[in-house]
Amino acid sequence: MxxxxxRWLTVVGVLHSAFAVLIMKPVxxxxxxxGVIDSVGNEALIGAPVWFMLFSFPLLTTGLAISALEKSRADIPKSTGWLLLLMCAVGAALFPASGFWLAIPAGIAILVRKPARSKLSMTPA
Incomplete structure (x- = not known):
């Protein structure tokens, strides 16, 4: 497989940052x-770019961690897939025009991914 x-989640994280910096840069x-401290307040037009920028870090972290698991051929916990789908469902419901849809393929792929073969089962009997 x-x-x-x-890599998909890492790219989504990078795109998230790029979108915040390029499209929302005037903020x-x-x-x-x-003065940075308490500079957002309750202003949505200031908070949205900050949210975009900050949310890219968990996406990058998750993407890099899953890449390491994939590289080592280790199992990705099914809970990771469920949590990605839950995040996408809530995010897309609250903000349908967002990029939450982009993490759905990764969540589904984690859930349908076959478990890695046990090293014990690969040794000759």
Whole structure:
């Protein structure tokens, strides 16, 4: 089975950061002008780019961790797939025009992925 799940989530994380920096870049100078601390307040137009930027880090972390599991041919916990799908369902319900849809293939792939063969079963009898 081809190892793609971790790379997929890593790319989604990178795209998340790129979107925040390139599309929403006018907001970041405002944050710096306000002194960073408590600069977002309750302003959605300031909070959205910050959320985009901050959310990319858990996506990158998850993607890199899953890549390491895939590389070592270890099992990816099914709970990871369920949690990705739960996050996507809640995120897409709250914000349908978002990129939450992009993590759905990874969540499904984790759930349908066959468990890795036990090393014990590979030794000759």
């Amino acid at each position: 081809k190892a793609w799940i971790g 970041f100078p405002t944050i710096l002008e306000r």
